[in-house]
Amino acid sequence: MSEKKRETPLLDELEKGPWPSFVKELKKEAARPMVQDLLGQLERSYEEKVGHWKHGGLVGVMGYGGGVIGRYSDLGEEFPACAEFHTMRINQPAGWFYTSTALRTIADIWDRHGSGVTNMHGSTGDIILLGTKTQELEPTFAELTEHGFDLGGSGSDMRTPSACVGPARCEWACYDTLGAVYDFTMQFQDELHRPAFPYKYKLKFAGCPNDCVASVARSDMSFIGTWRDEIQVDQEQVKAYAASGAIDVQKDVCDRCPTRCMSWDGKTLAIDDVNCVKCMHCINAMPRALAPGNDRGAAILIGAKAPIVGGALLSSVFVPFIKMEPPYEEIKELIGRIWDIWSEHGKNRERVGEFIQRIGLGNFLEQIGLDPVPEMIVAPRANPYIFYQDDVFAQPGEEA
Amino acid sequence: MSAVTVDQVAEAMFQLVKETHGKKSLKATDLTKAMAEKFGSECTKDVCKLAIRQLMDSGRCIYSYFGGSYITLPPETP
Numbered sequence: 001m002s003e004k005k006r007e008t009p010l011l012d013e014l015e016k017g018p019w020p021s022f023v024k025e026l027k028k029e030a031a032r033p034m035v036q037d038l039l040g041q042l043e044r045s046y047e048e049k050v051g052h053w054k055h056g057g058l059v060g061v062m063g064y065g066g067g068v069i070g071r072y073s074d075l076g077e078e079f080p081a082c083a084e085f086h087t088m089r090i091n092q093p094a095g096w097f098y099t100s101t102a103l104r105t106i107a108d109i110w111d112r113h114g115s116g117v118t119n120m121h122g123s124t125g126d127i128i129l130l131g132t133k134t135q136e137l138e139p140t141f142a143e144l145t146e147h148g149f150d151l152g153g154s155g156s157d158m159r160t161p162s163a164c165v166g167p168a169r170c171e172w173a174c175y176d177t178l179g180a181v182y183d184f185t186m187q188f189q190d191e192l193h194r195p196a197f198p199y200k201y202k203l204k205f206a207g208c209p210n211d212c213v214a215s216v217a218r219s220d221m222s223f224i225g226t227w228r229d230e231i232q233v234d235q236e237q238v239k240a241y242a243a244s245g246a247i248d249v250q251k252d253v254c255d256r257c258p259t260r261c262m263s264w265d266g267k268t269l270a271i272d273d274v275n276c277v278k279c280m281h282c283i284n285a286m287p288r289a290l291a292p293g294n295d296r297g298a299a300i301l302i303g304a305k306a307p308i309v310g311g312a313l314l315s316s317v318f319v320p321f322i323k324m325e326p327p328y329e330e331i332k333e334l335i336g337r338i339w340d341i342w343s344e345h346g347k348n349r350e351r352v353g354e355f356i357q358r359i360g361l362g363n364f365l366e367q368i369g370l371d372p373v374p375e376m377i378v379a380p381r382a383n384p385y386i387f388y389q390d391d392v393f394a395q396p397g398e399e400a
Numbered sequence: 401m402s403a404v405t406v407d408q409v410a411e412a413m414f415q416l417v418k419e420t421h422g423k424k425s426l427k428a429t430d431l432t433k434a435m436a437e438k439f440g441s442e443c444t445k446d447v448c449k450l451a452i453r454q455l456m457d458s459g460r461c462i463y464s465y466f467g468g469s470y471i472t473l474p475p476e477t478p
Binding site: 055056057058060062063064065066069070154155156157190194195196197198199340343344348349 | 427428429432445449452453456457459462463464465466467468469472474475
């Protein structure tokens, strides 16, 4: 095992300045040979501008296909303590609420079995435990499960669903994101732990269109809280904002409305709610005066991805409004139909958004039995060569 | 015709994984499609799911990750 202190002049540069530094944090654990070698290898990567990790392989825990990401150094002889440096993804609690005891428990387990280095949290939302050897995977898993934790997703499976803090700490939550994420996680345990898809599938639950979990950019299926009645307006509070001088209602609110559906005459704020696109700008600007409506639910969007294979995609509206109420049967059935068609015809490493682009939204909707609605369309088609189905134009009494 | 059992499907899947080991990587979907072909419509996706679970829980097969998740045989122990 390597006891040698590695020289890290390039990494040391990243300790300078007032901001948090991952190098500083790693050096706090540098008494561990695994972290010492990690620093050494990282310094080498900075020198050579080349990554030295090999990814994947056969590592995992018995019965599961997700939750462990194999990492091997291709400089294992030079940095033996981090020759194996596997990542474990642990399913985070809904909304990332912990007791300090729970955090200590996780940290203690990782001190015993791994490098002690964590990443709270990964982009999927999981607790990320960075760096352990193959022989430590099962003992770590056993201790984690003993304390009520489970592995999250990785590989071609449903990734660990995540949710914003929702109604626990936010007045804008249009549905119970925490309840929903728990319910869907429990429902789809098999899909989470046993990869059976062409590629990953992420579910994210955002309580309102502010989308604090960035679901519109990062999840294959987003559940974004919204409402279908009118924005609640407290005119006295609007006046108070205007009188305070802290905000110019016309300039900062009305003029920045993307659909210009608001007007302000100095006394009353009028909103043409039919044309409101629920962007949240006015509500964020005057939180004491405005609030989402009372008829709340969620819009379901589909198809976002980060640019790993192919380019990035933002998600598109799929179901403009649905009440988000347990047991969510209608939504679960919809998800099942999507998974069936995508698993059947999707190519290896093809995300559902790319699959829809390849086969066409019309075909996809037909396959999953969902009717098209105008909200699915970003802009009207400009191409004049449009082919309609004949039955659209069939006159009464006429055969289509 | 009697319904196909999870044990039968698991065994057939295992044989397929064994036959193709080192030649072709199989995903869960590949196994499910192959079983539907072999046993017909009585071999549902749910039966296949349970069969895969049985293979994994018993350790006869494991998952691998090489750019995607595959089902394979565990490495031979020396």
